[in-house]
Amino acid sequence: MTSARSPQGDSTALRIVGKLSDAFDRLEGRIRDRAYEIFKDRGSDDSDPIADWLEAQLEVLAPVELVLKDQKKNIVVEGNLKGFTPKEVEVEVGARELRVFGSHRASNTGKKSAATGTLSETVHFFQAVQLPCEVDADTSSAKLLKNGKLVVTLPKKN
Numbered sequence: 198m199t200s201a202r203s204p205q206g207d208s209t210a211l212r213i214v215g216k217l218s219d220a221f222d223r224l225e226g227r228i229r230d231r232a233y234e235i236f237k238d239r240g241s242d243d244s245d246p247i248a249d250w251l252e253a254q255l256e257v258l259a260p261v262e263l264v265l266k267d268q269k270k271n272i273v274v275e276g277n278l279k280g281f282t283p284k285e286v287e288v289e290v291g292a293r294e295l296r297v298f299g300s301h302r303a304s305n306t307g308k309k310s311a312a313t314g315t316l317s318e319t320v321h322f323f324q325a326v327q328l329p330c331e332v333d334a335d336t337s338s339a340k341l342l343k344n345g346k347l348v349v350t351l352p353k354k355n
Contacts, residue, residue: 211339272351279345290334
């Protein structure tokens, strides 16, 4: 895994980190807690921990599809992260795996019959992609375009 490094003049560049942040650990804890609640609600006689975990993930995480493109010199991974900012997204590159994590807090202010309120929602996602070959984590780059498109370029190792 590569260490954190600063973007090179591109305001949409993303930091590539060596280990995903504590926020990811907290998110995993929320999934674990929710899976346990599902287990308790269903009753322990009919135990299926994998189904409980998957159901909890569906409730806690927003779906994000990442598309992998195997090019001659690079692996390019793209996805739609509309609504996220570069500060809300973390990318971790391993020799044969890419992990992308994001946490976004959206708030809507609404006015309804003389009452004004703010509705706030936190959206989380986590996606791991197995890579078809080893990549050079130190020369990898990631950017989030203004239209919300994520582009991660992973140079193949020789």
